Amino acid sequence: MKIAVFGANGPTGINVIRQAIGRGQQVTAAVRRPDDFPFTDPSLRVVRADARDTTSVTRAVTGHDALISVLGGTYTLKPVSIFTEGVGNIMGAMTVAGVKRLVCVSSVCVAGTAAPGETFVFRTLLLPILLTLGRTAYADMRRMEADVKNSDLDWTIVRASGLFDGTAITDYTMAPSSIPGRYTSRADLADALLREAIENTNVGGCVDVITTTGTPRLTDSFRR
Numbered sequence: 001m002k003i004a005v006f007g008a009n010g011p012t013g014i015n016v017i018r019q020a021i022g023r024g025q026q027v028t029a030a031v032r033r034p035d036d037f038p039f040t041d042p043s044l045r046v047v048r049a050d051a052r053d054t055t056s057v058t059r060a061v062t063g064h065d066a067l068i069s070v071l072g073g074t075y076t077l078k079p080v081s082i083f084t085e086g087v088g089n090i091m092g093a094m095t096v097a098g099v100k101r102l103v104c105v106s107s108v109c110v111a112g113t114a115a116p117g118e119t120f121v122f123r124t125l126l127l128p129i130l131l132t133l134g135r136t137a138y139a140d141m142r143r144m145e146a147d148v149k150n151s152d153l154d155w156t157i158v159r160a161s162g163l164f165d166g167t168a169i170t171d172y173t174m175a176p177s178s179i180p181g182r183y184t185s186r187a188d189l190a191d192a193l194l195r196e197a198i199e200n201t202n203v204g205g206c207v208d209v210i211t212t213t214g215t216p217r218l219t220d221s222f223r224r
Contacts, residue, residue, distance in 0.1 A: 003197055004028040004060055006051055006090060007070035009037060011165065012105070015190035016068060017044065019169075023194065030060040051086030054093065061093040066101035066197040073137065080136040083144035091151050100154045103196045105189070108159045108178065108208050109134060110142045115161075115210075117180045145206070156196045157206040160184035164216050173210045176202070181210030 007013045008029035020027040021043045030049035037046045049060035071086045166185025192209045
């Protein structure tokens with residue numbers, strides 16, 4: 001299977017690329033600076049593509065069986081558009097190239113509500129702070145989700161919680177509705193994204209991915 005990954009130079013993207021190679025997939029890393037990509041492999045192709053540039057996106061998309069978007073950025077109170085603009089360009093290129101399968105990352109925070117079983121302090125104090133700090137990104141993710149859902153593609157939206165670097169794939173939880181937990185390891189998220197793309201599951205649906213073992217402390221979320 002030929003899979004193109006946008007946002008491949010980020011920490012989650014690197015996990016996706018390494019895991020895809022490990023599973024025998026042909027994978028393309030679509031990045032703005034190919035010379036900075038940290039490794040090579042016979043199964044890996046690294047191409048120059050800027051998610052905001054339709055021409056380079058179309059070149060990167062053509063000839064693949066599935067697209068994975070792990071586009072993202074840091075917390076900021078400034079306006080954010082990378083999700084709607086980047087994924088919008090990817091979807092347009094997919095239509096032109098005749099590629100149907102799209103798997104993209106979003107956040108459990110787009111719902112704006114706490115997961116089941118959260119404490120009163122988290123629901124009333126900590127969650128509102130997190131939602132305020134990331135409000136522009138979550139708003140753009142929300143718009144992106146609406147655009148994806150209105151497309152004619154075979155899409156799946158994978159929603160992660162607080163991301164952290166795990167050392168290995170765990171027995172994580174995945175479900176189509178909000179589930180208990182505050183964290184998602186990048187290794188688990190990458191595994192979920194690849195499973196969705198390769199196994200073609202949950203087409204036309206959203207799934208939450210939550211890591212339940214080896215998670216950080218709550219204070220680490222605010223430090224990050």
